Amino acid sequence: MLADLEAINARLPLAQGGGLFKLTIKDGKWSTVEAQEEIVVSDGHVPISKLNFEELRTAREIDLQGRVLLPGFVDVHMHLDKAYSITHVRNRSGTLLEAIENYRSVTPTFSKESIRERIVKAALRAASFGSLTLRSHLDVPFHLGREVAMRTVEAALEAREMVKDFVDIQYFPMYFYDPAQERRLTDFAEETLRMGIDGIGGAPHLAPDPEAGIRWAFQLATGFDRQIDLHCDESDDPELKTIDVYCDQVQLHGYSGRATAGHLCSLSAMAQKEADRLIAKMAEAGIGAVTLPAVNLYLQGRGDQGNVRRGLTRVKELMKAGVPVAAASDNIQDPFHPFGRGDMLQIGLITAYAAHLAGEEDIVTLLKMLTNLPATIAGVPEYGVSAGNPASFVVFDGMSGEELFQELPATRWVYNKTRWIYASELKRQWTDLLSSAVTVSL
Numbered sequence: 001m002l003a004d005l006e007a008i009n010a011r012l013p014l015a016q017g018g019g020l021f022k023l024t025i026k027d028g029k030w031s032t033v034e035a036q037e038e039i040v041v042s043d044g045h046v047p048i049s050k051l052n053f054e055e056l057r058t059a060r061e062i063d064l065q066g067r068v069l070l071p072g073f074v075d076v077h078m079h080l081d082k083a084y085s086i087t088h089v090r091n092r093s094g095t096l097l098e099a100i101e102n103y104r105s106v107t108p109t110f111s112k113e114s115i116r117e118r119i120v121k122a123a124l125r126a127a128s129f130g131s132l133t134l135r136s137h138l139d140v141p142f143h144l145g146r147e148v149a150m151r152t153v154e155a156a157l158e159a160r161e162m163v164k165d166f167v168d169i170q171y172f173p174m175y176f177y178d179p180a181q182e183r184r185l186t187d188f189a190e191e192t193l194r195m196g197i198d199g200i201g202g203a204p205h206l207a208p209d210p211e212a213g214i215r216w217a218f219q220l221a222t223g224f225d226r227q228i229d230l231h232c233d234e235s236d237d238p239e240l241k242t243i244d245v246y247c248d249q250v251q252l253h254g255y256s257g258r259a260t261a262g263h264l265c266s267l268s269a270m271a272q273k274e275a276d277r278l279i280a281k282m283a284e285a286g287i288g289a290v291t292l293p294a295v296n297l298y299l300q301g302r303g304d305q306g307n308v309r310r311g312l313t314r315v316k317e318l319m320k321a322g323v324p325v326a327a328a329s330d331n332i333q334d335p336f337h338p339f340g341r342g343d344m345l346q347i348g349l350i351t352a353y354a355a356h357l358a359g360e361e362d363i364v365t366l367l368k369m370l371t372n373l374p375a376t377i378a379g380v381p382e383y384g385v386s387a388g389n390p391a392s393f394v395v396f397d398g399m400s401g402e403e404l405f406q407e408l409p410a411t412r413w414v415y416n417k418t419r420w421i422y423a424s425e426l427k428r429q430w431t432d433l434l435s436s437a438v439t440v441s442l
Contacts, residue, residue, distance in 0.1 A: 015400035028418035072132025073344040076374035077328035091335035119159035126342035132396030172201035175388035177213035203231035234263040238270035256286025264313035288377035292330035314354035326374035
């Protein structure tokens with residue numbers, strides 16, 4: 001039998017007006033979402049901070065004591081198959097091209113089991129931080145042979161089955177178009193889609209003929225009625241504009257709302273007039289954008305001196321034009337990015353710094369870039385804290401949206417698929433103890 005749950009004193013910064021709410025869950029879905037005027041004191045509701053994990057799983061009435069509750073994060077651009085490979089492959093120059101070359105050189109040595117293990121580890125770690133939907137691009141180096149390419153696909157599908165009770169994963173393999181192997185590559189891609197792959201990925205700006213690669217990707221996407229999500233113009237070169245062709249193909253095939261562009265680094269390097277033209281074209285085409293601040297800050301501008309370009313796309317200008325912009329993790333502890341852990345709050349904080357979204361009025365915007373906006377881009381149905389939607393959420397040991405980015409609270413409680421799946425050790429007890437000690441000493 002599915003557990004029912006009632007929570008009081010939940011703070012919902014994404015709800016209209018924000019504030020405190022009483023929430024009920026019935027059969028795994030939000031049943032009621034009722035605004036409160038102030039903190040409610042109840043003897044029947046146990047403070048969440050006083051429950052260990054086993055007690056939490058059986059509790060029916062809990063008090064969040066004003067803590068922030070958000071719908072589960074949607075990390076819409078990751079590379080789960082590459083995660084935690086840094087001990088096997090390094091990147092001495094810190095450039096994108098060396099990362100690609102070095103990773104490809106060791107790819108044949110990775111067993112299906114090792115790839116699957118990394119995906120499971122990265123997915124569960126992300127879930128522990130509150131990410132409950134992930135979209136992962138997959139490295140499928142078909143030029144190294146069908147068996148090597150299929151190894152990652154099989155590992156990814158097996159890993160998804162292993163973690164399905166904790167986190168949902170979408171897969172978008174990065175098919176690299178090669179006209180000399182078009183028929184064989186198409187057969188391979190079609191087979192992976194029949195196996196359960198979700199959509200079409202790629203990085204056409206790295207191909208000799210980007211336009212042909214984009215056209216091929218759309219033939220595949222339209223043939224299987226799947227979404228398309230391409231790495232676009234991950235470069236400091238202002239003349240790199242595959243997004244231009246991408247917009248044309250989106251409009252040609254009627255893919256508004258079903259196409260995503262990640263990175264868009266060159267957009268920030270080009271002249272304002274040209275950037276304005278492309279941003280307006282993206283808005284008209286209905287393409288979603290994903291900024292990857294941690295990785296682009298790390299990889300881009302490596303050839304610059306003095307005033308080093310940072311690689312971040314034009315986040316505010318895209319938003320102003322009406323383009324939905326999400327922020328995401330990208331790479332985790334691999335040659336493309338040696339840091340990271342799949343924590344979307346950390347990504348939100350980096351976005352705040354890099355995109356100048358640090359004003360008090362920007363907090364809701366940042367939170368939406370980690371939740372509602374990527375959920376829309378990923379096509380997640382019935383998302384958010386609203387009656388009738390699935391009850392998948394994360395509670396933080398923080399009392400406001402702004403505090404989430406100020407403190408990056410370590411303590412989180414994660415609920416997904418009708419039950420609590422994770423609860424970290426409460427840190428606020430130590431903070432309260434320290435505060436008491438200071439007061440006594442004074």
